[in-house]
Amino acid sequence: MKPIFLIGYMGSGKSTLGKALAARCDVRFIDLDDYIEEQQGMTIREIFASKGEAAFRDIERASLLEVGSMPDTLVACGGGTPCFGDNMDVMNANGITVFLDTSHARLLERLKRGRHKRPLIASLTDDELDQHISRQLAERRPHYSRAMHTFDSTLLEDENQIESKCATFIAKFHLPIKS
Secondary structure (H helix, E strand, O other): OOOEEEEOOOOOOHHHHHHHHHHHEOOEEEEHHHHHHHHHOOOHHHHHHHHOHHHHHHHHHHHHHHHOOOOOEEEEOOOOHHHOOOHHHHHHHHOEEEEEEOOHHHHHHHHHHHHHHOOOOOOOOHHHHHHHHHHHHHHHHHHHOOOOEEEEOOOOOOHHHHHHHHHHHHHHHOOOEOO
16 A cells, blocks of 8 residues: 555644554554654754754655655654645655645634644634634645545544544545454
8 A cells, every 4th residue: 555645734633543543454654743853863843943944844855755655654744744845746646645624613622722732833822823723724725735635534532533534534545454
């Protein structure tokens, strides 16, 4: 199986769905940011601080090429990954791209709950966060829309919803089930 690249806005469920699928299927799960941090021996924040964004984007693209050659792999990409350089072309050429589409209201709800773990939005008020999501989604949607497939990830709030979404995803993309 070609790698499957999960793309979408932060809070869209890329890691939640990817980990749940990897637990049920005979596939490896890679969070691209974690992969980059492991390869570079520093956090994404440290890479930006010491090398700059342009260097990070070069590293990100090289990492996409690496994971794009790994069969039977689900890759959760950073929310901005599809928006830079030719990353969407790289992902579309090397695997299957799936845009995890989540309602604005659900994104806002998830990001309010988890914003303390996300430095870029941690200090935003609820209204500022709402506006930030609207602005970034408007900028990023044209990139996300270049994905080969769209998958609704609005309902991933509990184990039953996750199980249901996994079953739908497995059937749609013919993932190999663990024996």
